[in-house]
Amino acid sequence: MPDTILELRGLDAHYGDFQALYGIDMQVTEGEVLAIIGSNGAGKTTMMRSISGLLSNRRDQIRYRGGAIGNLRADEVAHKGIALVPEGRQLFPSLSVEENLLIGGQVGRQGHWNLRRLYDLFPILEERRNVPSTSLSGGQQQMVAIGRALMSNPDLILFDEISLGLAPVIIKDIYTALPGIIGQGMSAVIVEQDISKALSVSSRVYCLQEGRVSLEGASDTVSREDISRAYFGID
Amino acid sequence: MIVNGYSVTRATPAARVAAMLGAIVLAILIAAPWWAGRADLRLLGELFLYLSLASLWNLMAGYAGLVSVGQQAYVGFGGYMLFALTMFAGLPPVVAIAAAGVLGALISVPVAALIFRLRGAYFAIGTWVMAEVFRLSFAQISALGGGSGSSLPVGIVKSLAASRQSREWLAYWLALGAAVSVILVVYLFLRSRKGLALTAIRDNEMAAGSLGIDIWRTKFAVYVLTAALTSIVGALIFLQKLRISPDAAFSVNDWTAFVIFIVVIGGIGTIEGPIIGTLIFFALRETLADLGTIYLMVLGVVAIVVMLKAPRGVWGYIRDRFDLNLFPLGYRVSRTDPKES
Amino acid sequence: MEWINALVQGILLGGLYALFAAGLSLIFGVMRLVNIAHGDLIVLAAFLGLTVTTATGMHPLLALIVVVPLMAGLGYALQRGLLNQTLGDDILPPLLVTFGLSVILQNGLLEIYSADPQKLSAGGLETASLPVGGLSLGVLPLLTFAIAVLVIWGLQWTFYHTSLGRSFRAVSDNQDIAQLMGINRRHVFGLAMALALAVTAVAGILLGIRTSFDPSVGGGRLIFGFEAVIIGGLGNLWGTLAGGVILGVAQTIGAKIDPGWQILAGHIVFLLILAVRPNGLFPRIAA
Numbered sequence: 001m002p003d004t005i006l007e008l009r010g011l012d013a014h015y016g017d018f019q020a021l022y023g024i025d026m027q028v029t030e031g032e033v034l035a036i037i038g039s040n041g042a043g044k045t046t047m048m049r050s051i052s053g054l055l056s057n058r059r060d061q062i063r064y065r066g067g068a069i070g071n072l073r074a075d076e077v078a079h080k081g082i083a084l085v086p087e088g089r090q091l092f093p094s095l096s097v098e099e100n101l102l103i104g105g106q107v108g109r110q111g112h113w114n115l116r117r118l119y120d121l122f123p124i125l126e127e128r129r130n131v132p133s134t135s136l137s138g139g140q141q142q143m144v145a146i147g148r149a150l151m152s153n154p155d156l157i158l159f160d161e162i163s164l165g166l167a168p169v170i171i172k173d174i175y176t177a178l179p180g181i182i183g184q185g186m187s188a189v190i191v192e193q194d195i196s197k198a199l200s201v202s203s204r205v206y207c208l209q210e211g212r213v214s215l216e217g218a219s220d221t222v223s224r225e226d227i228s229r230a231y232f233g234i235d
Numbered sequence: 236m237i238v239n240g241y242s243v244t245r246a247t248p249a250a251r252v253a254a255m256l257g258a259i260v261l262a263i264l265i266a267a268p269w270w271a272g273r274a275d276l277r278l279l280g281e282l283f284l285y286l287s288l289a290s291l292w293n294l295m296a297g298y299a300g301l302v303s304v305g306q307q308a309y310v311g312f313g314g315y316m317l318f319a320l321t322m323f324a325g326l327p328p329v330v331a332i333a334a335a336g337v338l339g340a341l342i343s344v345p346v347a348a349l350i351f352r353l354r355g356a357y358f359a360i361g362t363w364v365m366a367e368v369f370r371l372s373f374a375q376i377s378a379l380g381g382g383s384g385s386s387l388p389v390g391i392v393k394s395l396a397a398s399r400q401s402r403e404w405l406a407y408w409l410a411l412g413a414a415v416s417v418i419l420v421v422y423l424f425l426r427s428r429k430g431l432a433l434t435a436i437r438d439n440e441m442a443a444g445s446l447g448i449d450i451w452r453t454k455f456a457v458y459v460l461t462a463a464l465t466s467i468v469g470a471l472i473f474l475q476k477l478r479i480s481p482d483a484a485f486s487v488n489d490w491t492a493f494v495i496f497i498v499v500i501g502g503i504g505t506i507e508g509p510i511i512g513t514l515i516f517f518a519l520r521e522t523l524a525d526l527g528t529i530y531l532m533v534l535g536v537v538a539i540v541v542m543l544k545a546p547r548g549v550w551g552y553i554r555d556r557f558d559l560n561l562f563p564l565g566y567r568v569s570r571t572d573p574k575e576s
Numbered sequence: 577m578e579w580i581n582a583l584v585q586g587i588l589l590g591g592l593y594a595l596f597a598a599g600l601s602l603i604f605g606v607m608r609l610v611n612i613a614h615g616d617l618i619v620l621a622a623f624l625g626l627t628v629t630t631a632t633g634m635h636p637l638l639a640l641i642v643v644v645p646l647m648a649g650l651g652y653a654l655q656r657g658l659l660n661q662t663l664g665d666d667i668l669p670p671l672l673v674t675f676g677l678s679v680i681l682q683n684g685l686l687e688i689y690s691a692d693p694q695k696l697s698a699g700g701l702e703t704a705s706l707p708v709g710g711l712s713l714g715v716l717p718l719l720t721f722a723i724a725v726l727v728i729w730g731l732q733w734t735f736y737h738t739s740l741g742r743s744f745r746a747v748s749d750n751q752d753i754a755q756l757m758g759i760n761r762r763h764v765f766g767l768a769m770a771l772a773l774a775v776t777a778v779a780g781i782l783l784g785i786r787t788s789f790d791p792s793v794g795g796g797r798l799i800f801g802f803e804a805v806i807i808g809g810l811g812n813l814w815g816t817l818a819g820g821v822i823l824g825v826a827q828t829i830g831a832k833i834d835p836g837w838q839i840l841a842g843h844i845v846f847l848l849i850l851a852v853r854p855n856g857l858f859p860r861i862a863a
Binding site: 090106 | 745750752760
Binding site: 371 | 609610612658661662667668669670671672673675676677679680683684686687795796798799802803806836837839840843844846847850851854
């Protein structure tokens with residue numbers, strides 16, 4: 001049986017008085033692609049922020065490769081080998097395309113990904129490497145955001161709503177490229193509102209509803225009915 | 236007011252007790268010339284003027300978010316206006332003090348128009364530049380003694396009151412009156428529509444903006460009001476000193492650093508804070524002043540520690556502990572017997 | 577000719593003001609912090625220079641080897657030990673904490689060095705001059721200006737051509753996302769303050785050679801630096817140099833008209849520019 005790379009144990013999250021996550025339990029196994037679906041406000045992004053260290057949690061609520069990391073800062077989590085492709089891409093506007101990619105590599109972890117391989121994957125970025133990242137199209141910006149995360153050669157990569165705000169043809173391109181990207185010995189968690197896209201690339205799926213896990217199952221066996229029940233909370 | 240079993244009140248029992256105690260303390264303070272010695276009377280007068288400056292700075296920084304390190308501009312301006320108006324325009328000192336307030340308000344309008352272009356922390360340094368401009372400009376006026384300053388002529392001093400004792404009493408009462416008026420003005424302003432808007436701005440600038448409150452105009456009004464009252468306090472300060480010079484009138488240490496320490500230590504953004512802070516400041520000064528520069532360093536360290544560890548100051552700490560509010564600004568909702576409604 | 581002389585002296589003086597301003601501009605750019613104690617830190621550097629030169633007999637410019645790392649180390653410690661705790665959405669804590677720091681520094685210097693004016697003695701360098709086209713230019717002002725250009729060029733290069741500069745810009749853009757890249761913003765802020773105070777050390781030593789100084793002059797240096805930053809436009813280091821030059825020229829021309837007007841003329845030009853171009857002459861980022 002493969003090892004667990006990431007484990008959430010009763011993960012809670014709060015924004016002031018508002019509780020966004022209630023006791024989430026979840027495991028990601030080595031080399032697996034896990035999808036997380038759920039409607040707006042279900043707590044998906046909060047979960048990504050918690051795992052990546054942008055939100056602080058109790059130490060033992062998040063375990064990574066057997067160690068408790070719940071209380072680590074985001075930069076410490078990054079050095080452990082977890083990378084986040086954040087919602088809304090969030091490139092650095094003062095940095096050029098290439099600088100945005102290089103800064104991802106500043107963690108200094110060795111592995112498959114380097115600038116050359118990224119440019120082979122996304123040739124358009126090499127062409128436009130010296131322009132400010134803000135002058136790229138939405139799809140190209142998403143490539144930079146993904147590339148920036150890959151440059152840190154993570155063992156676990158988190159994608160938060162990578163199709164949000166992009167044209168369908170671009171989304172298709174990105175999801176076509178995704179298995180090849182993840183196939184480099186990485187584990188991945190994909191947060192996605194587009195259920196069919198999420199199921200197509202993942203082996204297992206969790207559905208969140210109002211901060212709780214409402215469904216857990218294998219991506220190829222869960223039924224549409226189960227999903228819509230878990231997604232919308234309709235019985 | 237009672238609605239569906241909830242009563243909405245402004246005054247709390249603590250506030251009523253405080254108002255009563257306040258009235259008693261005020262009566263005792265008004266009678267101070269009969270029970271306090273000369274030196275104590277002078278000290279109390281100085282205390283009230285610092286309390287006024289602190290309450291005004293608190294109105295700007297604690298409520299309007301305008302952090303100024305240049306209020307010495309108006310202290311000095313007010314002081315110089317007292318000297319100029321009595322010496323050259325022949326106004327009686329008390330009239331000159333009031334006129335200093337009006338002139339302070341007038342000059343603050345173009346000043347604000349300029350420095351309001353700077354945001355946040357840069358606004359703070361902009362106010363300092365303005366104070367320097369004032370200082371250097373007054374140092375150029377030879378009729379007021381230029382860089383070395385001048386003393387208030389004996390004739391004008393005497394016109395205030397015949398005997399030295401009655402002059403000292405008058406100066407004391409004016410200082411007490413200034414402190415009481417300033418606190419009252421700040422209190423009433425904060426209870427007014429504009430004041431409530433200010434609190435809204437402080438608590439959430441975006442929300443206040445979306446409510447259609449013209450933030451800029453409200454802040455402008457606070458700045459001008461503060462300038463007017465600070466000028467009056469400045470005139471009173473130099474009525475006590477009887478001598479003025481650019482360096483003393485526009486001292487950043489005396490009129491801004493101390494005032495900031497008072498407010499920060501006492502509790503910024505509360506009306507009670509400056510009162511507590513002034514008492515602590517004077518208590519420390521009277522016991523540690525012999526230490527000179529060390530005393531100032533201690534004050535700086537205390538202010539930093541308070542800012543980092545208890546940003547609402549001594550009063551904020553007390554209020555959170557005991558839920559006290561001596562100057563009720565907001566309304567409180569409490570459950571009353573349902574049968575009443 | 578006298579006016580041209582005043583103009584040239586003003587330009588050279590602007591180099592010193594740009595050095596006052598560069599550190600202020602840098603830390604504002606990276607972490608939106610306005611350090612009220614900046615001027616007192618310049619004066620602290622001058623006094624450290626005094627201690628080093630009197631203890632070792634070194635030339636003040638040589639003393640930079642000691643004072644620059646000392647100030648940089650102090651900057652890092654100050655940022656990580658104190659100032660990082662003040663950063664957030666509220667502008668009050670950083671302002672009031674650096675204000676408190678300013679009072680502590682000023683009185684600390686007063687306690688150690690007394691209120692007597694001091695000067696760093698640079699021997700022949702202070703009086704040496706070069707005849708240039710009928711003007712006699714002091715070697716020290718020329719050197720100061722050259723150092724200012726070099727320092728600003730160096731900062732610019734660090735910002736745009738090193739991984740440290742990349743981290744500075746990333747943290748300035750978005751602190752959270754920069755953390756995701758494995759950048760510890762507390763450390764980066766510490767480095768930014770270290771760099772700013774290293775520049776401040778250079779400014780302090782050059783100030784100490786040029787004029788006499790005492791513990792009370794910090795506020796004035798902060799104001800000159802601030803004016804240069806605003807005149808030049810926030811976030812633009814070369815603009816800061818231009819701002820320093822404009823301020824320097826305004827002061828020397830003002831002094832030429834009436835010696836009492838030197839500083840006032842500088843303030844007035846600053847206020848005029850603020851009235852006409854509130855974002856400075858060469859703005860890069862919004863305040």
